[in-house]
Amino acid sequence: MAEQKKINPMVKTLLELGPVVLFFVAYLKLKDEVFQIAGTDYAGFIVVTAAFVPLMVASTLVLWRLTGVLSKMQVLTLVMIVLFGGLSVWFNDERFFKMKPTMIYLMFGGIIGFGLLRGESYLRVVMEEMMPLQPEGWMILTRRMCAFFFALAVANEAIWRTQSTDTWVYFKTFGLTAAMFVFFMAQGKLFSAYGIEEDGASEDG
Known part of the structure; x- marks a missing residue:
């Protein structure tokens, strides 16, 4: 098992909670908007979700890069975010x-x-x-x-x-x-x- 590197607790918290906070703020700003992309209308919720998924992936990868390890829970959670977030965007649902x-x-x-x-x-x-x-x-x-x-x-x-x-x-x-x-x-x-x-x-x- 790889040894976990110590990082600033504030940086760790920012990487773990930052994407969630940004999702919330973006949703509040865009929830009543409708965006037409390639001839299809997407609600603000779907657009925010589409941005949240890669942001969460990037944040988790940075956390892994800085600490050297990811827990099984973190990996499984990321997989579920990509899977269900991707399904929501793909099916516009x-x-x-x-x-x-x-x-x-x-x-x-x-x-x-x-x-x-x-x-x-x-x-x-x-x-x-x-x-x-x-x-x-x-x-x-x-x-x-x-x-x-x-x-x-x-x-x-x-x-x-x-x-x-x-x-x-x-x-x-x-x-x-x-x-x-x-x-x-x-x-x-x-x-x-x-x-x-x-x-x-x-x-x-």
Whole structure:
């Protein structure tokens, strides 16, 4: 496995969240516009999606270039963005892009759920360096994360199928991010109970 290079946290955040913020801002500016390209009318949402996909690819490649590694989640997410974003543009149908979060969360939930059936925590493979936990702690967190991913998939389906595009864009940009933040904040007791202190921290203390 390639060793991850350290980069400025602000640069990393910009590369990860910048394209999403730009998508949101561009959508607000172009949502009521219609663009005629090669004789076909495209809504602002489709045009913004067409710009977002290569921007996300470029941002991820730069992040990989700077850090030397990409997690499996980052790679799978990028593949889904290219696939469903491309389908939306190709068929001029925004529904494909709205389905993307559903497919991503179902895929992640399914993968770690499969691991649970085998008595393993695939989440540990991805996140162990970020959050050292005892094996039992990883299993508990993985079960919770699996349920959480499936809940997010259901929520995304309910929002895009029953609400306006405006509502879905706000939900995707802010709601899903906030939900992830709240989920990990709610795991504080788990991290305290099953966390493993790093050797360096123990020696310094």
